[in-house]
Amino acid sequence: MIGYLNLILRLTIWFLLTANLSPANIIIGVSIALLLPGRPKAPGRLKDWLRALWETLVAIPQAYMEAFEMIVRPHNYEEVTMEQVKPGRTPGLIFLDIFLITFTPKTIVLKYHENGWYEVHWVRRRRKA
Incomplete structure (x- = not known):
């Protein structure tokens, strides 16, 4: 569950930075959110x-x-x-x-x-x- 919340946080930051909800930007945002390094040291x-x-x-x-x-x-x-x-x-x-x-x-x-x-x-x- 925490992994999903981290993914949502990353996507939210991406959409706030880009201010673009086009399909291409969503694909790029999901890709970047998944490629960023994983788990924090303290879950x-x-x-x-x-x-x-x-x-x-x-x-x-x-x-x-x-x-x-x-x-x-x-x-x-x-x-x-x-x-x-x-x-x-x-x-x-x-x-x-x-x-x-x-x-x-x-x-x-x-x-x-x-x-x-x-x-x-x-x-x-x-x-x-």
């Missing part, structure tokens, strides 16, 4: 993948709400924080975490540190007290 658990899928679905309306909020009420303050990677994450799940953080308009991952931390830039409405 992902199905529970982690399902949670990441749920977080992705929740992030879509959240991104629209944040964008609308930034239009209506200006966000003038910036902040950079360090956030720890959830334990036992595979490279694919770490990529999805970074994607989800960056997907919402108020946050972007500036750097992933190999020792298990994300450097995250936040745009905020006001400074925290």
